[in-house]
Amino acid sequence: MRIHQTVLTDVLFAVVLSALAVDNASRSGAQGWLVYLVAVLATAPIAARRSIPVLATLIMGAALAGYGLLGYSNGEAPAGGFGILVGMFTVAMVRSPRAALLTFLPSVAGMAVFLGTAGVVSWSLLVLPTLVLLGTWGLGDATRRWALRTQLIAARAARAVADERVRIARELHDIVTHHMSVVSLQAGLAQYVLDTDPATAKVAIGAAGDAGRQALAEMRRLLDVLRVDDLHAESGYHPQPGLADLDRLVEHTRNAGLPVEVVVTGRARPLPPGPDLCAYRVAQESLTNILKHAGPATARITLDYGDQTFTLSVNDDGAPAPAKAPSPQSHGIRGMRERAELYGGVLIAGPRDPRGFGVTLRLPITEDG
Structure with missing residues (x-):
């Protein structure tokens, strides 16, 4: 849906600029369908600027030059030459710097031909539109770099989320494996000696219960870390275990036999x-x-x-x-x-x-x- 909206926006943009270009051609005093065709070609390719940006920009540059060579120019470019600026921006934004350079040079040549046929013979008068086109290139390239940086940040964030999931899975594995192993062993021992040694069975059942409660407590601590609404509730925060808890771990293991x-x-x-x-x-x-x-x-x-x-x-x-x-x-x-x-x-x-x-x-x- 978003792609369709973008294409529709480009098409509407191209229609508006083409209408302006036709108006420029009509006010130039030229007659015939060719003048309107060339004027439209100087702006209409904007509709395809996202799919074929280089070709679209070159077509608009060639049309701008042809508009002047055919004698239709009165010093005013079709739609103010806005089409070639949009094309140059798009090329710099979605293509490599080399492609942008290979598009920039013919575009400058097209502008030079147009200005020359319009009676502009001083090279200094070409500097300003060249600088404008160069600035458009720079703006598009900066946009491309910003987009790449955004993608890199998003990729790093996604990787961090994946790493965090792995860490959480590892924590759960460690908690469940250890304590459930103790529960299983103690339950098996209690079942084995239940009839012959009730006292030992009672101790084993108690050890299994302690291990189960410890597993629930550690899992609760882990899940509390993931609860966003408890980030500022210090009363609900419990630190992850460390070597300070080793004595308790050892005691539980001893109770397991x-x-x-x-x-x-x-x-x-x-x-x-x-x-x-x-x-x-x-x-x-x-x-x-x-x-x-x-x-x-x-x-x-x-x-x-x-x-x-x-x-x-x-x-x-x-x-x-x-x-x-x-x-x-x-x-x-x-x-x-x-x-x-x-x-x-x-x-x-x-x-x-x-x-x-x-x-x-x-x-x-x-x-x-």
């Missing part, structure tokens, strides 16, 4: 929000993989705060069978690796010798944290 040891080396200090969330999610995903794949195992989390590098290692001594170990190219590990690269870090994951699996995250940090 996986012994976890945490070792901190170096001068512990807060990380920036992005790397802090990245490290927490890597630890969460790694512990989830151990629960799902390692079988009977113990885990060890090492946090090493160097002067310029933070290193997080999550290792287990679980089953060495490749069939039970997560692939280094699995979705979860690939997501962790993408997180690390987002903050200039690296992530290495793979089986350990003689058994178990290890994940190592290295992130660059500054001395002031």
